[in-house]
Amino acid sequence: MAGDWGRWTIAVLPPALPAAGDKTVKRALIVLLIAVVVAEQAWLLAPLVKSWIFPPREDAAAAGRRVAESLGCFSCHGPGGSGGIKNPGGRDGVIPALSGGEMMMWASSESELRELILYGRKLADEPEERSGYAAGQGTGRAIVMPAFEPHIGAGELELLIAYLGANSGLQFPSEKPAAAGLELVHELGCFRCHGPMGTGGVANPGSLKGYVPGFWGQDYAELVADRAELRQWIANGISDRFRDNPLAGMVIERQAVKMPAYGEFLSEKEIDTLIASIEWLAAAHWRDMPVP
Ligand code: HEC
Ligand code: HEC
Structure with a gap:
């Protein structure tokens, strides 16, 4: 009788809803469930794997x-x-x-x-x-x-x-162009995004590491290979090397906060002083200057 009931239920249910009693359907559901669990675990693990491949670095x-x-x-x-x-x-x-x-x-x-x-x-x-x-x-x-x-x-x-x-804003380079550049960096608010003295770590959702990179250490070395690239970042908001790399380009497009392209708003000379000041910051001499 119970079997008849089962068959009757199957007959009235829409064909998309499988009968739980059917063995092959059950097996298929179990396989699906395992797949979902595996996918979910992989999803949960993704941030761990990402931070292992691209380690966050904090000043x-x-x-x-x-x-x-x-x-x-x-x-x-x-x-x-x-x-x-x-x-x-x-x-x-x-x-x-x-x-x-x-x-x-x-x-x-x-x-x-x-x-x-x-x-x-x-x-x-x-x-x-x-x-x-x-x-x-x-x-x-x-x-x-x-x-x-x-x-x-x-x-x-x-x-x-x-x-x-x-x-503190108390450390300044003695060389003229770098000092003028640092004034401009303070004035334009570069440190609001890049952290005080470019020490990084300000939150940026959707970016590779979750924060705006600073002007120091490995992160900087990976993003800025030479002076030409530094100029591209400041003038265009991105370096040619990163724009031409499809994977990097995708991540950079997706992040919430983007590097502004300052090129059309600044003179060549101003960009030169900015470059001098970023290079001075990246060389890290300011860290040896006493405060106060
Ligand atoms: C309840 C408010 C209050 C909090 C919270 C507070 N401060 Fe202050 N701070 C003051 C006041 C007021 C002064 C000025 C001296 C005074 O009048 O006692 C001061 C002075 C200072 C000074 C010297 C003046 C300056 O601007 O450089 C430093 C440095 C300082 N605080 C650092 C800190 C740090 C670091 C923290 C967190 C750990 C902190 N303060 C939390 C109220 C506060
Ligand atoms: C609105 C936030 C914001 C401001 C303001 C800003 N930047 Fe950026 N900058 C970024 C972000 C985000 C990146 C990361 C680029 C990427 O990964 O796409 C970046 C990247 C850079 C880089 C590439 C290397 C690195 O390690 O940071 C340089 C150099 C740079 N900015 C310089 C500057 C200078 C100089 C100024 C001020 C004139 C400035 N930025 C102002 C957000 C900002």
Whole structure:
């Protein structure tokens, strides 16, 4: 009787819906299921394989920016440490920026910078309450720099210092064209996409590594083979070598943020100074310059 029922059900169901009782159909479904599971696993593994073939490379300064974000530094010091947040009663009425040379007015050495972060003040200054309900009260200003010592994990202070150094805007080359170029780099906002001093790591969905490359290390060496290619990147937003490579071209087309083509907006001379400054950044001498 049950068998008859089964046959009757098959007769009224549309032919596309297979009867689960049929052995060959069942086997086909199992094969399909296995195929789906295998494909799904491969899909899940793809990012792992990709990061193995194209390893992401992170500069200490880029890691330090993430630490600064996680510690809430930008809630007071503004996006990217650009300042501008009001502080009634404070110096100039605002919380100082972490960029544009302002650090020099507060700390005169790297060890003072460490003290500011750990204790909210230079140790030579008078102690003030920097935590709890009473934080800042009696200091004549609404907001004080907190003492971060209890909140900073192992190694994070070093990363913060690397970030603050790169973000300070205090390091400049002594050669004229490169110095003029670096002014222009600051002015055009190249570091907004390429990270402070071109240390990279700013998010870029759909790109090969998930971030905008910097002007340092292996990533840079792979993207820029020589001065001619550097000029192509700046003027055309892409190098001839990458445009002519179908696979690379596809990835670059797909990414959310693209390198702007500055060629039609800048003079040859301006592009020359940009090239000099990017080459100076890539040579990494700025990393040896003390900050502040
Ligand atoms: C609650 C707001 C607040 C937060 C959060 C904060 N700061 Fe500050 N910071 C200040 C204020 C205000 C000053 C100015 C000194 C003062 O008035 O105490 C300052 C000064 C500084 C200075 C010296 C001046 C300058 O601009 O260079 C540095 C460096 C600094 N902070 C780094 C940091 C870092 C790094 C973090 C995150 C770990 C951080 N701050 C988080 C409020 C804050
Ligand atoms: C809107 C974001 C953005 C801005 C602004 C920007 N770039 Fe780029 N740049 C990119 C992206 C994204 C790439 C990656 C290109 C790729 O893989 O397609 C790139 C690539 C490059 C490269 C190739 C090598 C490398 O390692 O980065 C150079 C050189 C470069 N940019 C220089 C500059 C200069 C100089 C400026 C300022 C005049 C600038 N960029 C401004 C997004 C930007």
